[in-house]
Amino acid sequence: MASSNIGYIPRNTETSLDIASDVIRLLRSAGETVGVAESLTAGGVMAALTSVPGASAAFRGGIVSYATPLKRLLLNVDTELIAREGVIHADVAAQMAEGARRATTFDNTPTTWGIGTTGVAGPDSQDGKPVGTVFIGIASPYGSQAWGPFSFPGARDRVREATVAEALSRLRDALAARKGSGSQG
Numbered sequence: 219m220a221s222s223n224i225g226y227i228p229r230n231t232e233t234s235l236d237i238a239s240d241v242i243r244l245l246r247s248a249g250e251t252v253g254v255a256e257s258l259t260a261g262g263v264m265a266a267l268t269s270v271p272g273a274s275a276a277f278r279g280g281i282v283s284y285a286t287p288l289k290r291l292l293l294n295v296d297t298e299l300i301a302r303e304g305v306i307h308a309d310v311a312a313q314m315a316e317g318a319r320r321a322t323t324f325d326n327t328p329t330t331w332g333i334g335t336t337g338v339a340g341p342d343s344q345d346g347k348p349v350g351t352v353f354i355g356i357a358s359p360y361g362s363q364a365w366g367p368f369s370f371p372g373a374r375d376r377v378r379e380a381t382v383a384e385a386l387s388r389l390r391d392a393l394a395a396r397k398g399s400g401s402q403g
Contacts, residue, residue: 234379237386238266238273244393245276250330252389253322254280255293255314257305258339258352262382278322278329283314293317293334304345308364311336311355315364319357331392332357333385337366340374350377354385356392 245252254263260282267277281292286305289295295305295313303309314334322329337352338344353366365388370380 232383234262234266234383234386235269237383237390239270240390241386241393242267242270242273242276244390245331246272248330248393250393251276251278251322251327252331252333253278253318253329255318255321255332255334256280256282257284257289257314257336259335259378259381259385260284262378263333263335263385266382266386278324280318281321289314289317289336292321294320304347305336306338306345306347306351306353306367307336308353308355308366310334311353311366312357312362312364313355315355315357316362328359330358331389332362333389334364335381335385337368337370337377337381339377339381349374352377352381352384354381354388356388358392358396 256263264280267273283289290297293314294317295310299309311334315332318332319329334355338347338349340349350370352368353364355364370377
C-alpha cells in the first residue's frame with residue numbers, strides 16, 4: 219500500500235551515517251538482519267549501512283538491479299506489473315524489498331528486513347515519471363509496504379542522497395515502531 223503525495227522533508231541535522239548507525243543498532247539489539255535491493259541508489263544504501271562499525275552482525279548483502287531485467291530475474295518483480303506500470307512504482311519498490319529478503323536468506327535463516335529503492339535520479343525522465351520521483355519499499359516477515367511518490371529536488375546526486383536517507387529513515391521508523399509496540403512487524 220502506497221502513501222500518496224509525500225513530499226521531501228529536509229534533514230539538516232542528521233546524516234545518512236547517523237540514521238544507518240541507528241538502524242544497525244536496532245537490528246543488532248533485536249538479533250535481526252537486513253538485505254537491500256537498489257536501483258537508482260546503485261549501492262548507496264548498502265554503502266551507508268556498511269559504513270557503521272559492527273554492521274556485519276546485521277547486514278546480509280544486497281543486489282543493485284539497475285537494469286530492468288535484473289528486477290525480474292534476481293528479485294522476482296512481477297513482469298506484468300513492470301509492463302503495465304514501469305519500474306518507477308510503489309508495488310515495484312515493495313516487491314524489490316521482498317526480493318532482497320529472499321536473495322539474502324541463507325543457511326535456513328531468513329533475512330528479517332528488506333529495503334527496495336526505485337526512482338528517477340536523472341538527468342532524464344523515465345517511464346513518464348519526472349526526475350526526482352522515488353518509491354521506497356520495506357519488507358518484513360509480516361508483509362511489505364511502500365512509500366511514495368517522493369519528489370526529491372535537485373541534481374542527480376542530491377536525489378540519490380535524499381533517497382538513501384529516506385530509505386534508512388523508513389526502516390528506522392519501522393524498527394522503532396515494532397520495538398515500541400512490542401510487535402514483531
